[in-house]
Amino acid sequence: MKASVSVVIPAHNEETVIGAGLDALLAGAAPGEFDVVVVANACADRTAAVAARPGVRVLETPVPGKVHALHLGDAACRVFPRVYLDADVRIDAASVRALAEAAARPGVLACAPVPEWDLGGAGPVVRRVHRVHDRLVAPSRALAGVGVYVLDERGHERAFPLPDVISDDGWVDGCFTGAERVVVAEARSLVRPPRTVRAHLRRRMRVRRGNRELAALGRPGRSLRLSALGALLAGRQISPLDAACYLVVLAADRLLARLRGGATGWGTDAGSRHRDPAGGPTAAS
Template sequence: MKPTVSVVIPAHNEEAVVSAGLDLLLAGTEPGEFDVVVVANACTDRTARAAAREGVRVLETATPGKVNALRLGDAACRVFPRVYLDADVRLDAASVRALAAAAARPGVLACAPVPEWDLRGTGPVVRRVHRVHDRLIAPSRALAGVGVYILNEEGHRRAFPMPDVISDDGWVDGCFHGAERAVVPEARSVVRPPRTVRAHLRRRVRVRRGNRQLAGLGRPGRGLRLGALGGLVAGRAVSPLDAACYLAVLAADRLLTRLRGGAADWGTDTGSRHRDPTAAS
């Protein structure tokens, strides 16, 4: 059958997670329903072998960088709309279909699912920080930070060719306005945040660097409103201890960003790349 949607999965050293993600993505699909392309970029593990299966095309490149992998995978896609999925994020077939249906609505060019956060194995401070961060960002969340977005053909013309940016989802989010981008309640992605404070800080430094880069390209992001933190505490959405942990880690985050300056870090954050304990060995 002709594919109904293409799925691009960039994967750098994702041997531990890519197989289970593909199993979930393809479960219950008709043969050929999804056109799936995994791009194993600069891998030193067996990511390509773990991804190999019927219904999946695996490309390999020695060139590092997620955006390069996205461009290679995108060039190999057969149809629109196109889903761009992080290798460590879980997305099932029903969610892909819901995203594709939403991307076909008049005026909609790009969509993302609602994230569900898998906090298994995370430390208590990280849990508190994540609780606050999620509630602060929820009102303005769109295409960025959920590990998945989908573009129809018109949306693709806005976002591609994608420049060499650190934050691909931030770039894509900035390509659209208002109702052109939609969050699809029927679609869910399962995202694993970093497990430790150290891993969280490594990720946040990269996020800040990516945001600064986008601002320099004329694509400023939608920043968090820290003034809303008091309202969350007053409304008991988060506790005072949650807020204190968040502010302490935020201060460390900003300090590290200043100390590290503009040094690029294109590596994978392995803080959340642990094997799914529910997946078969």
């Protein structure tokens, strides 16, 4: 069977999650339907061995860095459209097919699924922070922050080669406007945000660095305003306790940014790939 979709999965020390992710992806796929390339980059664990299975090509490189791994995997791809998938994000075959169908629509150059958040094991405060954040960014969410994006051949020509940035999905998102990029309601990605407030704040440091890199390249991120939080409260989409937890953690984030001399802002989370330093593998938020 000729592959209909290529899937690139950059993976750095992901032996604890890569197997389950590939199982979820391939369980509903016909043999040869997906051209899957895993790029194990600078791994010190068994990522490559765990990823090896029928239907998956595993490339290994001693060079660290997600963007380098994406370029290696992309060069090995056989077909369009191409799915760029974080190793710790799960997506099934039906969702990949829905994304491929959307990428084939006239005028669509890029697409992404709707994220679902796995908050199992998350503390009560960080759960509320995630709830608020998700509702704040939902109206403007497109390709960034969901752990998966898809490009057709024309979209690929516009977005690649990727610059060496933390937020590759933020860069790709900024390459398209309007109806060129779509969120596919029939497709879902399962992502695990940070489990603790400490992990969330550490992740925010990475997000700020990623946003600064994009701004330096002329791709400033979309910002959120305090009025949006008020609108969620007025519409009873969040509770006053949700808002209070979010604001307290936001204040802590801004304070840490000042202490470290970093830029602050009421910004979206453009960078999403991370590992929870306090409790296991995590993904986009």
